[in-house]
Amino acid sequence: MAYVPPHLRRSQAAAPSSAPPPGPAAPTSAPPAGPSAPASSRFQRPAADFSSQRNGRPSFFDRGGYGSRGGGRVDPRSTEPNPELERELFSSSTDGQLDHVQQGINFDKYDDIPVEVNGADVPEGCNSFAELDLAPSLMNNVRLAKYDRPTPVQKHAIPISLAGRDLMACAQTGSGKTAAFLLPTVNRILTQGSDSSGPPTSQYGSRRGRSKTFPKALILSPTRELTIQIFDEARRFCYRTGLRPVVVYGGADIRDQLRQLELGCDLLVATPGRLVDLIERGRVGLSEISTLIFDEADRMLDMGFEPQIRHIVEGEDMPPSDVRQTLMFSATFPREIQALASDFLLNYIFLTVGRVGSTTDFITQRVEYADDRQKRDVLMRILPECDGLTLIFVETKRAADALEDWLICEGINATSIHGDRSQKEREHALKEFKSGRCPVLVATDVAARGLDISNVKVVIQHDLPNTIDDYVHRIGRTGRCGNTGLAISFVNERSKAILRDILHLMSESNQEVPAWFRDLALSAFAGRGGSGRGGGRMGGRGGGGSACRFGARDIRAGTSSGSGMESQSRFTPQSTQGSAAARDSSRRSGSAW
DSSP: OOOOOGGGOOGGGGOGGGSOOOOSOOOTTSOTTOSSOOTTOTTBOOGGGGGGTTTTSOOTTTTTHHHHTTSTTSOTTOOSOOHHHHHHHHSOOTTSOOSSOOOOTTGGGGGGSOEEEESSSOOOOOSSGGGGOOOHHHHHHHHHTTOOSOOHHHHHHHHHHHTTOOEEEEEOTTSSHHHHHHHHHHHHHHHHTTTOSSOOGGGOOSSTTOOOBOOSEEEEOSSHHHHHHHHHHHHHHHTTTTOOEEEEOTTSOHHHHHHHHHTOOSEEEEOHHHHHHHHHTTOBOOTTOOEEEEESHHHHHHTTOHHHHHHHHHSSSOOOTTTSEEEEEESOOOHHHHHHHTTTOSSOEEEEESSTTSOOTTEEEEEEEOOTTTHHHHHHHHGGGOOSEEEEEOSSHHHHHHHHHHHHHTTBOEEEEOTTSOHHHHHHHHHHHHHTSSOEEEEOGGGTSSOOOTTEEEEEESSOOSSHHHHHHHHTTSSOTTOOEEEEEEEOGGGHHHHHHHHHHHHHTTOOOOHHHHHHHHHHHHHTTSOOSOSSSOTTOOSOSGGGSSSSOOTTTTOOSSSOOOOEEEEOTTOOOSOOOOOOTTTOTTSOO
């Protein structure tokens, strides 16, 4: 029978009797446990259940989808209580899984993470959300979301943003960056537009279908998945505030997104390509933007979005940098990205939290030797050890399909996500994974950056990436917000280019390094002639570990003219330092901050 990719299967997948899944027959070198998951395993899939994995349940778009969230039967501008919507936004899902990251058992250890701030007149950090004087409706949503106290990046980024300052913030993955820019942004829109809960009448044209909307805030992100994730978080914080967030991204029906824009938009979350399309259609205007946010800014440039970004910021009617506020958030900010940011930010504050460009100590990193022929045997040996959601990274789209197919044949509830999946399939796969119905997700790097999938316990790198940046962001899908996680990487001689970087990272994070792996990594380095750290964009990290304790450093440090760099502060655990919060009134005297 010809091979059929899993996502194209229909009824034939529900009748595996004609091709029974292979039994535990494995190479003689396989471990005693055998390749098949035990009958009691949480991975086990009843044979008749496979057909419902993608075809038996309605996708997000069949139920209205992400594009229609905030519209439809629920008036998003309503300030009245809505128990059903409140449960959807803040409570457990139907499968008992929370959609947003909860504090882990190591959350208290976040107070030990070092913080470094560069800039002039740095506002003082906060130790609780109550200190921030947020709008009552927004503060109520913070409580509903069970945000008890801010993470280190939130402690400093939120006061800086509320003071109206531009900000470049670097923090480890899973550190709460999304809330760090959404909370002050929503609060600012509420402050500016408190006299009206609806969109200005000037936003609309005379004919339905040709209206133009003028959002107050714009959030740009590189991928569809991250854009949807930010939008979902924005919906939580906009609940009962009278504000309306809208999301637009490529790969989805643009007509549905146009209908959502016609209903008004206060906060727009977008991918650069789709936003340029909507601007050129005359459906989105940027003249009223007061806050511009870049999330995963370095990734957007890596993916070639610089022309679209420059068109959005410099080629349209967006207010200039001395009028708007601009925030950049990411887990890495190499020197070239900071140089580009100088075109968009003015007199900004540079914030780093923890070992930026590194990984959290809450993630246990483990390496397993496996050549290409052994990988599946090793995978089946370790999968029964995995307790909780497991994310497996592979190199290619075809490899993702093939591995998902093989796992399903082995009786494991698996699904996959990659660039060739339709938007419906990608959203449905993520839903199945988050709910726990398919606790194993096979992914290419399309899912690596920024995705906030709660309760991922294990990340397995079946195929290693080419850069240490991608390695860091892959394993950063676990161990989020103080939760512990496990990252397992399959290594062999083919991955020599990145092995020394991994060795350095494991040593830096106080991980146990097997002697065989140290020898393999050092032999790979010697084979390259000692040319320094390879495989990544972390310029300046070559050689030793001390240079990267904070990973990304402010390129203005040490300059003396035109930089606006007047202070450098380090914040030690349990304390906050820096000058009193100061509004940049001389720069934005005409803005309502």
